[in-house]
Amino acid sequence: MYDIFFQKFNEKVSLTAEEEDFxxxxxxxxxxxxxxxxxxxxxxxxxxxxxxKGALKAYLIDEKGNESITAxxxxxxxxxxxxxxxxxxxxxxxxxxxxxxxxxxxxxxxxEELLQKMPKYxxxxxxxxxxxxxxxxxxxxxxxxxxxxxxxxxFTQMCQSIYQRVPQHMIASFMGLSPETLSRVRSRISxxx
Amino acid sequence: MYDIFFQKFNEKVSLTAEEEDFxxxxxxxxxxxxxxxxxxxxxxxxxxxxxxKGALKAYLIDEKGNESITAxxxxxxxxxxxxxxxxxxxxxxxxxxxxxxxxxxxxxxxxEELLQKMPKYxxxxxxxxxxxxxxxxxxxxxxxxxxxxxxxxxFTQMCQSIYQRVPQHMIASFMGLSPETLSRVRSRISxxx
DNA sequence: GAAATCTCTTGACTTTTGTCAATGCTGTAA
DNA sequence: TTACAGCATTGACAAAAGTCAAGAGATTTC
Numbered sequence: 001m002y003d004i005f006f007q008k009f010n011e012k013v014s015l016t017a018e019e020e021d022f023x024x025x026x027x028x029x030x031x032x033x034x035x036x037x038x039x040x041x042x043x044x045x046x047x048x049x050x051x052x053k054g055a056l057k058a059y060l061i062d063e064k065g066n067e068s069i070t071a072x073x074x075x076x077x078x079x080x081x082x083x084x085x086x087x088x089x090x091x092x093x094x095x096x097x098x099x100x101x102x103x104x105x106x107x108x109x110x111x112e113e114l115l116q117k118m119p120k121y122x123x124x125x126x127x128x129x130x131x132x133x134x135x136x137x138x139x140x141x142x143x144x145x146x147x148x149x150x151x152x153x154x155f156t157q158m159c160q161s162i163y164q165r166v167p168q169h170m171i172a173s174f175m176g177l178s179p180e181t182l183s184r185v186r187s188r189i190s191x192x193x
Numbered sequence: 194m195y196d197i198f199f200q201k202f203n204e205k206v207s208l209t210a211e212e213e214d215f216x217x218x219x220x221x222x223x224x225x226x227x228x229x230x231x232x233x234x235x236x237x238x239x240x241x242x243x244x245x246k247g248a249l250k251a252y253l254i255d256e257k258g259n260e261s262i263t264a265x266x267x268x269x270x271x272x273x274x275x276x277x278x279x280x281x282x283x284x285x286x287x288x289x290x291x292x293x294x295x296x297x298x299x300x301x302x303x304x305e306e307l308l309q310k311m312p313k314y315x316x317x318x319x320x321x322x323x324x325x326x327x328x329x330x331x332x333x334x335x336x337x338x339x340x341x342x343x344x345x346x347x348f349t350q351m352c353q354s355i356y357q358r359v360p361q362h363m364i365a366s367f368m369g370l371s372p373e374t375l376s377r378v379r380s381r382i383s384x385x386x
Numbered sequence: 387g388a389a390a391t392c393t394c395t396t397g398a399c400t401t402t403t404g405t406c407a408a409t410g411c412t413g414t415a416a
Numbered sequence: 417t418t419a420c421a422g423c424a425t426t427g428a429c430a431a432a433a434g435t436c437a438a439g440a441g442a443t444t445t446c
Contacts, residue, residue, distance in 0.1 A: 060338055068338035070330075083327045119312060126319040133326045134276045137263075140333055141285075144369035145253055145261035148432085167393065176337030178434055183395055341402085360423065371404055376425055391444070401434070409426080416419080 001029055004052045004076050005104045012127045013120045023121070026110035032056075032101040038079075039095040045084035047105040051077050054101030055165055058093045059173070069173040072098075072162050078128065098166065143176065151175070152185050194222055197245045197269050198297045205320045206313045216314070219303035225249075225294040231272075232288040238277035240298040244270050247294030248358055251286045252366070262366040265291075265355050271321065291359065336369065344368070345378050 005027070006020055015023070028047075032038060038056060039045055049056075051073050058071040058079055070093065073079035084091035085108060106114075114121040142154045155175060156163055163171065172182035198220070199213055208216070221240075225231060231249060232238055242249075244266050251264040251272060263286065266272035277284035278301060299307075307314040335347045348368060349356055356364065365375035 060334065062338070068334075070334055070338070082323070083331070086323065086327065119315075122312075122315060122319060126315060126322065129319065129322050129326055130275070130279065133322055133329065134279065136326065136329050136333065137276065140329065140336070141253065141261075141263055143333070143336060144263070144367075145255065169393070174337075179394075180396085180435080181433055184433090187395080362423070372424075373405080373426085374403055377403090380425080387446105389445085391442100393440100393442075395440085396438085398437090399435085402432080404431070405429085407427090407429105410424090412421100412423080414419100414421080416417105 002027060002052070002104055005050050008050070008076055009124055013124045015120065019118075019120065022118070023114065026106065026114055028105040028107065030103045030105050032097040032103060034097050034100050037094065037096045038103070039081060039084075039091055039093065041092060041094050042090050044088055045081040045091045045093075047107055048078060048080045048082075048085060048111065049073075049095075050104045050106075051075050051079065052102040052104055054103075055098040056095055056101060057098055057166075057170065058095045060092060061094065067173060068176075069170055072159070072166060072170075072174065074161055074165070078132075148177075148181075148185055149189060152182075152189065195220060195245070195297055198243050201243070201269055202317055206317045208313065212311075212313065215311070216307065219299060219307055221298040221300065223296045223298050225290040225296060227290050227293050230287065230289045231296070232274060232277075232284055232286065234285060234287050235283050237281055238274040238284045238286075240300055241271060241273045241275075241278060241304065242266075242288075243297045243299075244268050244272065245295040245297055247296075248291040249288055249294060250291055250359075250363065251288045253285060254287065260366060261369075262363055265352070265359060265363075265367065267354055267358070271325075341370075341374075341378055342382060345375075345382065 002024060006015065006023075009015060009023075029052075030049075032054070038049060039058075041061065053075060056073045056079055057069050058073075058081070059067045059069045061067060071079060079095060081091040081093040081095070083089070084093070088108065111125075115125070139158075142151050146154065152175070155171070159171075168182060168186075169179035172179045175182065177185075195217060199208065199216075202208060202216075222245075223242075225247070231242060232251075234254065246268060249266045249272055250262050251266075251274070252260045252262045254260060264272060272288060274284040274286040274288070276282070277286070281301065304318075308318070332351075335344050339347065345368070348364075352364075361375060361379075362372035365372045368375065370378075
């Protein structure tokens with residue numbers, strides 16, 4: 001039930017069977033149907049969420065009602081409105097399921113208690129966020145300083161698994177482009193080959 | 194000499210005088226003249242750097258030789274090529290001094306040893322990176338999903354202290370714009386008022 | 387299985403942004 | 417003081433991206 005959660009954990013910090021059992025007390029499983037919300041704008045984000053199965057997206061809604069996608073999450077990925085989670089303030093993000101999902105949730109209270117009681121958990125969290133930060137910085141560099149075609153290639157390489165499961169107009173939104181522009185970039189690249 | 198370093202540390206995790214002394218063993222002070230490099234592309238990033246005094250910028254250089262600025266750092270801020278630092282691989286970033294600087298450096302070895310020996314250091318690092326991640330995610334959202342004028346306003350609010358010390362064409366580079374476009378955005382906004 | 391909905395692509399046009407060049411301003415160095 | 421370099425602004429033009437609309441395939445839904 002928590003297979004992928006512990007697989008990811010052990011990749012960074014290895015755990016004994018006893019330690020895994022100890023952590024399990026603090027985890028909550030959750031299933032989500034396609035299109036259901038995990039988090040809605042305005043609510044306080046109460047959980048960090050790891051995906052065991054399925055896919056989700058996080059997005060903003062602007063004045064005109066358009067979705068602006070800020071993140072995807074597939075199996076083994078973590079998704080949350082971290083700003084809302086850490087500060088316990090209303091979320092600006094919405095998160096919902098792109099497919100039926102099986103999730104593992106860590107509540108704010110569980111998170112705090114695990115940090116206190118288990119140094120390995122703190123280490124895992126530190127490494128998790130460090131990796132996320134490095135990846136995000138990389139992505140920011142691409143966005144600000146690479147021409148569009150290079151950026152597209154970088155994204156496809158980085159996120160191949162997403163490309164196969166998510167409609168292109170969502171990828172476009174994630175890249176900050178209109179769907180039409182993304183479509184044209186794609187045809188430009190395939191013509192060159 | 195390490196005033197701001199420990200001020201920032203204590204804001205997140207409070208230290209006794211003994212603990213401060215313990216940490217001091219692992220810190221190295223460094224002065225940098227304006228225009229000197231802290232890190233050059235291709236070198237391995239050997240330090241995390243906190244700014245006690247002065248200002249620095251981190252940037253990429255593209256094929257045409259243009260600088261693309263990815264970060265600034267003022268007093269109390271941390272700057273580094275974290276990807277290079279953590280993986281000990283050649284850096285893609287350059288970092289140099291915009292003004293004469295006084296810095297506090299933590300070497301990779303010191304960092305590892307402090308993580309081992311001092312849980313409070315690990316906690317501090319976790320919180321530091323968490324804050325950096327949340328801020329970067331915010332910035333990413335602005336860049337991808339806000340119209341230019343809103344983005345400009347968000348940047349100026351977020352980075353007022355930078356605006357007063359850094360030429361505008363560097364701000365433009367940081368925002369991924371040409372200097373001319375930034376200048377036009379500014380005049381458009383001031384005409385509206 | 388037919389209708390409705392989604393998705394992607396393409397064309398025409400508009401808007402935005404980048405590029406290049408010129409100007410004026412400021413501060414620095416000779 | 418004069419020359420020079422760096423910086424911000426502006427205009428004219430070119431390139432890039434967005435918007436709107438139409439159409440063709442898929443997929444979903446009933």
